[in-house]
Amino acid sequence: MTDSNDTSPLPFAPASLPEQIAAQLRRDILAGKHAPGATIKERDNAADMGVSRTPMREAIRILAQEGLVVLRPARSPIVAQPTFKQVSDNIEVLTALELLSADLACQTGTDDQIKAIVDAQYQFAAEYDSREPVDVFELDMQVHLAIAQASNNDVLIETHRSMLARLWRARYLSARRQDSRARVMRQHTLIIDGLVKRDADLVRLSLSDHLEHLLVNVRDYFESDDSDQAAAS
Structure with missing residues (x-):
């Protein structure tokens, strides 16, 4: 994974590669790079970060469990838009x-x-x-x-x-x-x-x-x- 000048986002101190990827995506969501309702394209984000799609997929699952991302069958996940x-x-x-x-x-x-x-x-x-x-x-x-x-x-x-x-x-x-x-x-x-x-x-x-x-x-x-x-x- 490419260097991203990140400090470990809390309360999620990243250890595994998927956790590190999730940490960077989380920061990108907070910073507005991925706005609410925007799609998270697995292939494109994996390429941008210099990682394979498997850890990217697991990272997205982590964010889905946190409620930051919504998974969709046969479609790219999107950034959550809670009411x-x-x-x-x-x-x-x-x-x-x-x-x-x-x-x-x-x-x-x-x-x-x-x-x-x-x-x-x-x-x-x-x-x-x-x-x-x-x-x-x-x-x-x-x-x-x-x-x-x-x-x-x-x-x-x-x-x-x-x-x-x-x-x-x-x-x-x-x-x-x-x-x-x-x-x-x-x-x-x-x-x-x-x-x-x-x-x-x-x-x-x-x-x-x-x-x-x-x-x-x-x-x-x-x-x-x-x-x-x-x-x-």
């Missing part, structure tokens, strides 16, 4: 998982795990203005993944990773809002402060506010997209 209802339902579940993760992190997270969250936030803040948007987004998600990891509940960690995968594009769209930087930094700071103090109430309040803006931003995106389509028709 607002589908996305909002997923956000509702993800919110419950992240709040539970934070509660458990305050109760059972080790000092090293709390430090890992602090370090992830430090890197996110330090590199926010110097990295590509997709890279910054992945650093943001690393903070949330570190909180889930500190829950020390394997079922919760795996379920959270799965739900985060399904909302990867929605969270990216929310993070790209122009007004998000100051707000996200403020909310992250309060969340981290609460975790360091083991103050579950403060963490829950700050995290709830943070995730509520995710739903607001996603709703605004869908309403804006609907308006653009209506104007074009």
Whole structure:
């Protein structure tokens, strides 16, 4: 596979060749190279990446399991176009998982795990203005993944990773809002402060506010997209 200047997209640290290919396709989808509804041509993408069609096919299956791609019988897969209802339902579940993760992190997270969250936030803040948007987004998600990891509940960690995968594009769209930087930094700071103090109430309040803006931003995106389509028709 050709060099693509990628950092390992989280929460999917690629190991096998299909996972590496899926990682690059995932980044391309987030960056808009493959728009919602666009076909993912197996042969063309394999040629572009310098790989065979077999690992490309497996990579596409990985993205289909995450909900980023829709498989179609005897036709090329397409980039998923979830409805607002589908996305909002997923956000509702993800919110419950992240709040539970934070509660458990305050109760059972080790000092090293709390430090890992602090370090992830430090890197996110330090590199926010110097990295590509997709890279910054992945650093943001690393903070949330570190909180889930500190829950020390394997079922919760795996379920959270799965739900985060399904909302990867929605969270990216929310993070790209122009007004998000100051707000996200403020909310992250309060969340981290609460975790360091083991103050579950403060963490829950700050995290709830943070995730509520995710739903607001996603709703605004869908309403804006609907308006653009209506104007074009």
